[in-house]
Amino acid sequence: MNRQTTNGGHADGTVGKALDVMDLVAAKGRPARFAELLAESDHPKATLYRLLQTLTSQGMLTYDEGRQTYAPGLRLVRLAHAAWQQSSLAPIARPLLDALSEQVGETIHLAQMDQGQVLYVDKRNARKPIDMFSEAGKIGPGYCTGVGKAMMAFLPEDDRAKAINMQAFFAHTPQTLTTAEALERELDAIRAEGVSFDREEHEQGIICIAAPILSATGRVMGALSITTSTQRNTLDGLEKLRPALTETAAKIAEAAESWQFPD
Amino acid sequence: MNRQTTNGGHADGTVGKALDVMDLVAAKGRPARFAELLAESDHPKATLYRLLQTLTSQGMLTYDEGRQTYAPGLRLVRLAHAAWQQSSLAPIARPLLDALSEQVGETIHLAQMDQGQVLYVDKRNARKPIDMFSEAGKIGPGYCTGVGKAMMAFLPEDDRAKAINMQAFFAHTPQTLTTAEALERELDAIRAEGVSFDREEHEQGIICIAAPILSATGRVMGALSITTSTQRNTLDGLEKLRPALTETAAKIAEAAESWQFPD
DNA sequence: CGGATTGTTCCATATAATGAAACCTTATTC
């Protein structure tokens, strides 16, 4: 049996455990001490200790002798550069995002799906352009973001069911869809409509329109969104940007397929 | 025995081997087939196969069923975001880079040292961008870049010796320093001078001025450079930007120390 | 100075990785 979904809870082998530890350290968001990590992992002391040593010796973590803390290492940044270039739409979409940004003057997100979550791989700010890893690499929920819903809507039935199952359905705002049923209905509508809207479902005052990026055969490659605030614009206003959005999404799909991204 | 330098040739444990495979895939720069990877790794078929399976199942690699190729996975991008935020100077230096960029209008690089190589962690483009390699996450040689020399010059003696040992001394241009002796002399001069210059040593027509970013106790945290082309400017012209450069470098050091980065 | 708390090392045992070879499966050739 071939396991192709990324692993959610339990790890296979030593490598899996080591990567879990990586996640643990990364999730802390700040340098973490041994004891802290020990408390959150279910590994015995000695095991975690040696895992940390190995990762540190490999440059995946950095150990701060002074404060006795572990943090993600720079080797990751190197590796991620390759990942970003090769398995994300970002480098291909770059000039197209620039053009769209120029045209609409609002914040733009390019996202892909990773384990039921939204992974942002590129972004343009309303005002000035930003740089790679500052925003790229961030993750977000699938069920209450424009890009998340746009991608889920066009997933094959079983993948969609799996993705829906992974959602937390936490009510970020009063508008958040908080049940699988509500989400499913919404996804049906999105599939009929071709684009999705975020109606302040994730953050109060933030709205967006998003479109999936689909391969010629209909496979979901990613999603593209234009985001704004209720102070600057309205849902109707966003609707007007729809042609620019879907056109760019189509262009990205085309560009991606001509270079790689098969089926 | 504790191996603390990141791995150059041989790995410790299974995790090390797995990470070697990651490097291998990342280094290819494009989706790679099993056989290709097999040829370059010294693992037996079955071993490499299972290593790849594990990494894929962990989301560190993505496997393209259609083309039967492996590429770095998106989980890396997620992890790298954490690494970039926590163990790089970039997020701290961000506003300062913006200001410097505004002021000098040339390309700016922020780099750190990783295994004797230069790792670029942030960048600002010149107002009129010139075509040249570099993005965050990219790596470069230490011995023939402004930032590389600036950092090496201020390393403690033994670390410096180690770093010099790791250099390839490939002659990218006629100006490249191609011996350890020449480099050492250059580093002495840089230490006396406080800043380094790249005199078209890495790429014909590209010059830069760079300054180290030093902690209060003199530890090398990174380096900052202003890059231009011989068409746009001269070494003398760059010399004039020196105050702005060193001042920004100092500010970054200060900002970094007040938040973390110990000794 | 006792008594915690936190971090590191040992070592017999359990577990997981190994790799040679067999076995599929898909291209290629005649």
Add this chain to the structure above:
DNA sequence: GAATAAGGTTTCATTATATGGAACAATCCG
């Protein structure tokens, strides 16, 4: 279209590696 080759996957006895309970240091704390 059968034969052959190349690429990819699985098996299984063997071996190397990771494991974790417990002992040991080191550091902190009142």
